[in-house]
Amino acid sequence: MNIQMLGTGSAFAKRYYNNNALLFSGGQTAMLDCGITAPLALHQLSKTFNDIDALVISHIHADHVGGMEEFAFQRKFVYQRSLPLFVPAPLIEPLWETTLKGGLMQEDLRSLDDYFDVRPLQEGESCEIIPGLTIRPIRTKHIAGKPSYSYVMNGSFFYSADMKFDAELLHALVAEGCEVIFHDCQLKPPGVVHTTLEQLLSLPVDLQERIWLMHYDDTRPHYEGMTGAMRFVEQHHVYSF
Ligand SMILES: O=c1ccn([C@@H]2O[C@@H]3COP(=O)(O)O[C@H]3[C@H]2O)c(=O)[nH]1
Ligand SMILES: [Zn+2]
Numbered sequence: 001m002n003i004q005m006l007g008t009g010s011a012f013a014k015r016y017y018n019n020n021a022l023l024f025s026g027g028q029t030a031m032l033d034c035g036i037t038a039p040l041a042l043h044q045l046s047k048t049f050n051d052i053d054a055l056v057i058s059h060i061h062a063d064h065v066g067g068m069e070e071f072a073f074q075r076k077f078v079y080q081r082s083l084p085l086f087v088p089a090p091l092i093e094p095l096w097e098t099t100l101k102g103g104l105m106q107e108d109l110r111s112l113d114d115y116f117d118v119r120p121l122q123e124g125e126s127c128e129i130i131p132g133l134t135i136r137p138i139r140t141k142h143i144a145g146k147p148s149y150s151y152v153m154n155g156s157f158f159y160s161a162d163m164k165f166d167a168e169l170l171h172a173l174v175a176e177g178c179e180v181i182f183h184d185c186q187l188k189p190p191g192v193v194h195t196t197l198e199q200l201l202s203l204p205v206d207l208q209e210r211i212w213l214m215h216y217d218d219t220r221p222h223y224e225g226m227t228g229a230m231r232f233v234e235q236h237h238v239y240s241f
């Protein structure tokens with residue numbers, strides 16, 4: 001599997017774009033989260049929404065779903081091609097009712113199914129989203145009252161999306177075979193809804209060596225050389241795992 005970040009920034013970052021990813025496997029492309037900056041980020045990679053074969057969503061914040069209205073409209077009216085949307089079951093109703101309905105609802109188009117080929121994901125169950133790429137959602141803590149999911153891919157790659165620090169989970173993932181961890185990282189404490197750099201630095205070095213930092217704010221240049229054995233994920237770089 002290859003992964004290329006459309007952006008690596010926090011929700012309010014202006015230099016790094018929203019923390020969204022492209023996943024490549026078996027000749028197909030999946031997008032993991034589609035935030036406000038995703039349409040422009042795709043364009044800057046000379047890609048269009050027609051180049052995406054599947055979309056996966058982690059949770060309902062605009063830096064993760066704010067580009068979905070354009071995605072839906074373009075696939076419906078420009079490319080006239082359906083899009084498999086892999087979404088944890090508890091997010092399906094709120095994704096439509098609280099986020100997308102306002103823009104997408106019209107007389108003949110009244111539900112998420114009218115725009116997407118909705119494929120519900122169940123927590124803990126693996127699902128092949130494009131050839132050779134399976135994902136397994138894990139519900140992780142982010143904000144009270146707001147379901148949020150991280151993903152294990154092909155049993156060996158963990159993508160946190162947005163989550164509070166959970167050292168126990170990280171150790172358990174490594175014990176079950178996770179080799180690489182892309183983790184959100186709030187550079188400056190307190191980490192009320194995210195994991196802070198300080199918390200990640202408390203992990204043993206052999207675990208830090210597996211961790212790549214993403215979802216960081218515009219102050220990242222001040223933290224070069226201050227991340228222990230952890231590396232920053234770079235926007236647009238293609239990583240093979
Ligand atoms: O209870 C809350 C809810 C939200 N927020 C901020 O809004 C942002 C929304 O996107 P995010 O989840 O990437 O990051 C969140 C935080 O920066 C917060 O600080 N406390
Ligand atoms: Zn976020």
Ligand SMILES: [Zn+2]
Pocket residue numbers: 059061142162
């Ligand atoms: Zn969030």
